[in-house]
Amino acid sequence: MRAIWKGAVSFGLVSIAVRLYSATEEKDIRFHQVHREDGGRIKYKRVCSIDGDEVSYDDIAKGYDLGGGEMVILTDDDFADLPLTTSRAIEVLEFVPVEQVDPILYNKAYYLEPEQTAAKPYALLRDALTNTERVAIVKVALRQREQLATLRVRENVLVLNTMLWPDEVRAAKFDILDEDISARPAELAMAGSLIESMAADFEPSAYTDNYREALQEVIDAKVAGREVVQPEEAEEAPAAAVDLMAALRASVERARAARGEAAPAAEEAAEEEAEEPTPIKKTAAKKAPAKKAAPAKKTTAAKKTTAAKKSA
Template structure:
């Protein structure tokens, strides 16, 4: 069982729900070490003070906040623990919104909420009320030395909290939009929709795998002598600039139909 990251309470009006917080995700990737290629030795770094030149153990490193005029303020662990912040140990529900109303770009990290002790009954109450109302709760919570906005939603038998980025942390992406004078014709849109329809199916996450990680693991196994060297995959090219979008989309629809028919036969 994973270790809880935070203990506190969710404030639901006058109802308090004691909870523990657990990370809902874990990153799985091929990890690398920085090494000396001549002998495989790992590269180590020293933490050296720029003022006195002494090496500083990690356990003695403090957090410093540098002001605009260059002054440095040293913060102790107690400074963070004693912050005059009501959300430090309590998740404050500030409003409810329609599920899906929040721009997914703002979504950050997900956490499981587990009821503690007498919190089980009000936990179930909030979960079922959110599900029936088809709403999510907007909350404020302090995690990892910062306060965040977050959403609490009912997912299966759980309440899941998803932290949000603050509005000033979201970049303006208008620079990436194509020129407004570029238009798609009705025929092109209709053909593109046909292609979308051909590839529309219920989302089954287990049907997808991390091909990049699998390929790297094959390369590592080959270098260890545990497997033959993998063959390099041929990159698919689009054949240059597409002039006739409708013709290209029509060919894409036909290819999608064939893939679906083949998958049905083998499945």
């Protein structure tokens, strides 16, 4: 690796001379624009949009678009007076708990290698960060720009992570999430089962860029003049289920089948119980109070007998 920057970490009154190296590299396959007929490279000229003349690099300045066709032109003299430190120093501002730094702020990563004379203070800062479980918040001038960054430890090496400024992170504002949306307990339980069935330790080396590998195969085949072997098509994903519980259950079964696992009997019973509707309690109807029996009416024959006795 080639060092892209040399300077020092300013840690209180301690100065640690370091070299900066890019910790990552993009593996994307890059292409040039060429003429389809003969493979000639396509070149672009720097042409002024007003007079049509080609412009040399010496005559190019920076312009800030105000809108409405107005442009403010800035020269090297305008940039010379800006408060950008020219010292090659990584200034430690404070030490914060690692969990307080939102990963969304991280931008690029660089390794710090100590100069031969700075190995001991380098190890001191590295071990102190490890023991306290904190990261150093620093400021550094890189590529004509002042940047906020962190110093942390990775595999026994100090890593400088440049960060976005807080106003460079967009607010996540989605009206649909302002609504009161919540999952049912049964759905949460099933989602938990799905997570557990897919739980694993993260091994970055287990993942590969299949598209890049296939594209490289196409390029190699072109160079060798052989036929390109089409990769096997991936298994089509099943159609999305309309019912959320059905989709979760199918996902759990699929994940377990891939691992050769079976659902625990206790869990199956819990899932069935979660799906059963709550029984409606029947309230016994109250009996109406019994009515008193009305006195029996005398019949016509009884009335005649009573009249005959009276006449006698």
